[in-house]
Amino acid sequence: MENATVSRGSRVSRLIDPLPIYIMWLREMKRMFRVKARLISNLLMPVLFLAFLGLPLSMVSMNGSEMFGLPPGVDFLDFLAPGIIGMTILFSSLMGGASVVWDKEFGFLKEVMVAPVSRFSILLGRQAGAMTISIGQALIILLIATLMGVNLQNSPVVLLSIVFMVLTSATFMGLGLILATKLGEMEGFMAILSLFQMPLFFMSVALFPLDLMPKWLGYIICLNPFTYGVDGMRGALVGISTFPLLLDLGVIFAWAAVLAGLGTHFFSTMEAD
Amino acid sequence: MKIIEVRGLSKNFGNIKAVDNVSFDVEEGECFGLLGPNGAGKTTTLKILATVLNPDSGSAKICGYSILENKDEVRANLGMVFEEMSLDIQLTGRDNLDFHACMYHMPREERKRRIAEVLKMVALEDKADVPVKDYSGGMQRRLEIARSMLTNPRVLLLDEPTVGLDVQTRRFMWDHVRDMNHKQGVTVLLATHYIEEAEYLCDRMAIMNQGRIVAIGTPSELKDSVGKSVVSLTISGNSSGEFTRMLSGLPWVENVQQKDGQIEIGLKRENINLAEIADLAQKSGLTITSIKLHKPSLEDVFFQYAGIPVEEE
Amino acid sequence: MNVLEVEGLTKIFGDFTAVDHISFTVPEGEIFGFLGPNGAGKSTTIKMLTTILNPTSGEARVCGYDIVRERDEVRRNIGIVFQDPSTDRFLTGRENLRYHAVMYHLSPKEIEERIDEVLDLLELRGREDTPINDCSTGIQRRFEVARGFLTHPRLLFLDEPTIGLDMQARKRLWSYIDKLRKEEITILLTTHYIEEADYLCDRVGIIDHGKIVAIDTPQNLKHVAGSEVVRVEVANGQGTKFADALRAVDWITAIEYDGHEMRLSVVGGERRIPEVLAVASQTGTPITSVELVRPSLEDAFLYYTGKTIREEEGSMQDLMRTRMRKRR
Numbered sequence: 001m002e003n004a005t006v007s008r009g010s011r012v013s014r015l016i017d018p019l020p021i022y023i024m025w026l027r028e029m030k031r032m033f034r035v036k037a038r039l040i041s042n043l044l045m046p047v048l049f050l051a052f053l054g055l056p057l058s059m060v061s062m063n064g065s066e067m068f069g070l071p072p073g074v075d076f077l078d079f080l081a082p083g084i085i086g087m088t089i090l091f092s093s094l095m096g097g098a099s100v101v102w103d104k105e106f107g108f109l110k111e112v113m114v115a116p117v118s119r120f121s122i123l124l125g126r127q128a129g130a131m132t133i134s135i136g137q138a139l140i141i142l143l144i145a146t147l148m149g150v151n152l153q154n155s156p157v158v159l160l161s162i163v164f165m166v167l168t169s170a171t172f173m174g175l176g177l178i179l180a181t182k183l184g185e186m187e188g189f190m191a192i193l194s195l196f197q198m199p200l201f202f203m204s205v206a207l208f209p210l211d212l213m214p215k216w217l218g219y220i221i222c223l224n225p226f227t228y229g230v231d232g233m234r235g236a237l238v239g240i241s242t243f244p245l246l247l248d249l250g251v252i253f254a255w256a257a258v259l260a261g262l263g264t265h266f267f268s269t270m271e272a273d
Numbered sequence: 274m275k276i277i278e279v280r281g282l283s284k285n286f287g288n289i290k291a292v293d294n295v296s297f298d299v300e301e302g303e304c305f306g307l308l309g310p311n312g313a314g315k316t317t318t319l320k321i322l323a324t325v326l327n328p329d330s331g332s333a334k335i336c337g338y339s340i341l342e343n344k345d346e347v348r349a350n351l352g353m354v355f356e357e358m359s360l361d362i363q364l365t366g367r368d369n370l371d372f373h374a375c376m377y378h379m380p381r382e383e384r385k386r387r388i389a390e391v392l393k394m395v396a397l398e399d400k401a402d403v404p405v406k407d408y409s410g411g412m413q414r415r416l417e418i419a420r421s422m423l424t425n426p427r428v429l430l431l432d433e434p435t436v437g438l439d440v441q442t443r444r445f446m447w448d449h450v451r452d453m454n455h456k457q458g459v460t461v462l463l464a465t466h467y468i469e470e471a472e473y474l475c476d477r478m479a480i481m482n483q484g485r486i487v488a489i490g491t492p493s494e495l496k497d498s499v500g501k502s503v504v505s506l507t508i509s510g511n512s513s514g515e516f517t518r519m520l521s522g523l524p525w526v527e528n529v530q531q532k533d534g535q536i537e538i539g540l541k542r543e544n545i546n547l548a549e550i551a552d553l554a555q556k557s558g559l560t561i562t563s564i565k566l567h568k569p570s571l572e573d574v575f576f577q578y579a580g581i582p583v584e585e586e
Numbered sequence: 587m588n589v590l591e592v593e594g595l596t597k598i599f600g601d602f603t604a605v606d607h608i609s610f611t612v613p614e615g616e617i618f619g620f621l622g623p624n625g626a627g628k629s630t631t632i633k634m635l636t637t638i639l640n641p642t643s644g645e646a647r648v649c650g651y652d653i654v655r656e657r658d659e660v661r662r663n664i665g666i667v668f669q670d671p672s673t674d675r676f677l678t679g680r681e682n683l684r685y686h687a688v689m690y691h692l693s694p695k696e697i698e699e700r701i702d703e704v705l706d707l708l709e710l711r712g713r714e715d716t717p718i719n720d721c722s723t724g725i726q727r728r729f730e731v732a733r734g735f736l737t738h739p740r741l742l743f744l745d746e747p748t749i750g751l752d753m754q755a756r757k758r759l760w761s762y763i764d765k766l767r768k769e770e771i772t773i774l775l776t777t778h779y780i781e782e783a784d785y786l787c788d789r790v791g792i793i794d795h796g797k798i799v800a801i802d803t804p805q806n807l808k809h810v811a812g813s814e815v816v817r818v819e820v821a822n823g824q825g826t827k828f829a830d831a832l833r834a835v836d837w838i839t840a841i842e843y844d845g846h847e848m849r850l851s852v853v854g855g856e857r858r859i860p861e862v863l864a865v866a867s868q869t870g871t872p873i874t875s876v877e878l879v880r881p882s883l884e885d886a887f888l889y890y891t892g893k894t895i896r897e898e899e900g901s902m903q904d905l906m907r908t909r910m911r912k913r914r
Contacts, residue, residue, distance in 0.1 A: 017378075019375050019378055020375055020376045020378070022375070023371070023372050023375035023376060026372075027361065027364065027368075027372055030363070030364055030368060031361070031363045031364070034363045034364075034404070035363065106358070106359075106362070107355060107357040107358050107359035107360075108359050108360065108361050109359075110323075110325055110353075110355050110357075110359050111355075111359040111360070111361075111373065111420075112376065113324075113325055114323050114324060114325060114348050114351065114353055115348060115373070115376035115377060116344075116345040116346070116348040116349040116376075116377065116378075117345075117376055118345075271325065271326050271327060309752075310752035310753065310754050310755070311722075311723060311724075311750075311751070311752045311755070312722070396895065409624060409625070410624075411624060411895065411896075436749070436750055437749055437750065437778070438778065439623045439624045439778045439896070440623065440778060440780060440884060440887060440888065440891075441623050441624075441888075441891070441892075441893060441894065441895050441896060442624070442895050442896075443778075444888075444893065445895050466752035466753060467753075468753060469781075545874060546821065546872040546873055546874065547863055547866070547873040547874070547875070547876055548863055548866035548867040548870075548871060548872060548873045549867070550863070551860065551863035551864050551866065551867045552867040555864070555867065560860070561860035561863065561864075562857060562860060563856050563857060563859060563860065564859050564860050564863060564876070565856070565859070565877070565878075566875055566876060566877055568875075572753070575753060576753075576754075579754070580754075
């Protein structure tokens with residue numbers, strides 16, 4: 001053994017292990033920027049939504065916003081923008097869970113799983129990366145939305161929206177992770193993912209106010225965690241919300257804790273084959 | 274010192290006994306092979322040892338650490354090359370190595386130095402900053418070997434390291450593994466279905482079939498176990514009756530058979546003096562025109578123990 | 587008659603000459619091995635011969651048909667077994683074969699007859715109604731070979747037919763390929779397992795850097811690679827006298843002795859062994875082992891192509907292949 005080093009054996013990994021967490025995060029960043037097409041396509045859909053759903057309906061709503069069940073004088077674009085930001089977070093966070101499956105499919109997961117690093121740290125690094133991307137995209141959409149004429153609240157409450165973004169992201173990364181750890185093959189995973197993501201998006205208050213929905217649908221909407229994330233963001237960003245902000249915060253926090261906790265548990269106990 | 278101790282390891286997938294009560298030891302510095310057909314349980318065994326899979330029963334220790342209770346210590350002492358590719362193809366070769374080094378808590382200075390060292394070792398310095406997706410299969414494999422050595426592991430687990438590689442790359446890998454084993458004292462546990470590979474690299478090996486170890490030993494022990502050597506000669510000259518009688522009288526001769534001018538001598542032991550046969554022939558006035566010593570090959574061993582499956586499933 | 591005639595075939599990608607004026611012929615009924623390191627031009631040549639790529643210059647004829655001008659005729663006369671799994675995993679073996687036969691315009695009656703024939707030949711009876719996914723890799727490979735010659739091709743391309751198979755499955759597949767000779771088929775085989783070419787091929791062409799560097803029977807190629815060596819083990823280091831005596835022998839061209847094992851480069855092969863033993867008994871040297879070591883085809887391959895690793899750029903195909911490694 002000519003060049004034995006200190007970096008092995010003696011060291012027991014800790015629950016929170018900064019260097020591995022950092023490198024996991026960095027890997028997510030590098031991957032994101034290396035695949036430029038993904039970067040663009042992730043931003044394209046929300047922008048199209050804003051431009052081709054938001055702008056025309058905003059014109060209609062100016063002539064009589066009560067038909068959308070909005071408070072008088074509220075522009076539909078203001079209403080829609082937080083919903084679309086929520087959508088970016090919903091989709092990209094679910095995909096964040098998917099990236100575990102991608103790694104599993106391509107063998108890289110093993111490289112990670114045999115490292116002397118606690119599963120919790122592995123997850124933390126990976127999820128931190130996915131969340132950075134998710135929220136980064138949301139902030140870019142927010143910027144584009146303001147350029148398109150969305151009026152943000154003129155109050156520090158706006159910053160609370162970041163908290164909602166983080167919690168919403170954590171909730172759906174948790175869900176993505178649960179699905180990913182419980183389903184083996186990628187083909188199946190993709191199908192199940194779309195089975196979840198579209199209903200979660202449409203059966204919420206992301207696109208239209210609750211009052212506009214039939215009553216039976218209203219119940220489902222109230223069960224959907226995404227509703228509270230979006231409602232909270234909307235309340236914080238433009239000052240319109242269906243529920244009190246504190247209720248939104250409480251419910252989405254509870255969901256985040258349950259789903260992320262469950263996802264972490266499944267990930268910690270899974271075999272990496 | 275026993276660096277790997279495996280005791281009664283078993284793992285089932287549904288009804289299939291992938292690994293069935295497997296036990297073996299590997300000494301420090303040894304190159305130990307798991308040789309067997311596809312589906313014999315080699316990969317599953319390695320994955321259990323690498324703490325990727327959990328065994329259903331049994332236990333194993335690597336460097337004295339239990340693979341069940343001290344997973345992190347086990348992982349810290351292991352380098353692993355998986356059968357499937359396990360690189361991040363979007364990242365460059367260097368990024369992949371850097372990732373690995375960070376996961377193993379290597380400080381920055383050492384990281385830089387070691388990455389340069391291992392890249393040089395596998396002759397990939399020039400390609401270090403190219404994304405792995407632009408590597409050929411052989412280059413990817415070399416990078417994986419480099420990565421497995423990055424943290425100076427005491428034990429290296431290699432799963433089918435040369436499948437699909439061309440002759441040049443295969444030889445490079447073999448020489449490289451042998452170097453690490455001989456010069457750096459790294460213990461190697463190699464799973465392969467490639468007999469030549471096991472023969473070239475391994476000091477000892479276990480032959481696996483249907484989840485079980487069916488034979489274990491050094492290559493020459495294994496060869497001895499399947500049968501004794503046979504000397505076959507052809508002679509010119511008449512009446513070889515006396516010659517065969519004299520042969521039968523030699524202490525190391527088991528039996529002598531004669532057919533169509535060819536004499537087959539079954540041997541009792543390995544180390545014999547072939548010149549004695551030539552002597553005897555000369556005394557009987559015979560000329561040996563050809564003489565051949567047939568020892569069982571590792572391939573004979575493999576087929577004897579792992580057999581040709583009657584029904585492939 | 588030559589089933590394959592290649593003349594000055596060349597393929598240039600940008601400023602890289604992948605295949606550089608190669609010429610060779612393969613007579614009917616031969617199993618011809620095409621060997622070369624990665625990136626030597628093997629697969630580019632195969633792609634041109636199977637009409638997937640157009641040559642930059644030069645020409646080639648399959649059964650007399652030009653690979654560029656008469657590509658449909660060429661395709662009708664060739665069968666291909668690809669290196670990568672190419673059966674539909676969710677269909678059964680029979681369905682895969684039938685699907686292939688339909689693509690080649692066989693009549694329904696012909697199809698069933700022919701499928702039965704190939705199932706018998708490759709001993710696949712009893713497996714034909716199992717989805718490919720549930721078959722072992724060896725069986726999967728056999729179905730692919732079966733499909734390759736289902737439509738009576740006159741020239742069959744086998745690209746790395748046994749890659750990833752274990753020794754048992756490989757030997758079995760070899761015996762089936764050997765059996766194909768009965769079908770009066772010509773086979774062009776590429777492989778990285780040189781012993782595979784040695785076992786199966788009548789002749790071998792070695793390609794490197796886009797050029798054919800050697801083409802001959804495995805036997806003759808081995809002769810070029812090096813002389814035959816008689817390896818003698820001498821008991822307890824008593825070989826010095828023996829070695830001195832051997833130095834006087836004219837058919838021994840070189841002697842290496844490390845105190846235990848002696849390597850004699852000889853002219854004349856096997857019949858020299860008794861003569862070596864005679865010298866041993868004259869000098870009273872105890873010999874524990876003697877054998878003739880011939881250069882292998884792999885030695886010949888390395889003699890022609892060198893030991894340097896080829897740095898080829900990976901392709902998407904390479905990538906998929908490494909990912910498929912497990913599936914095979």
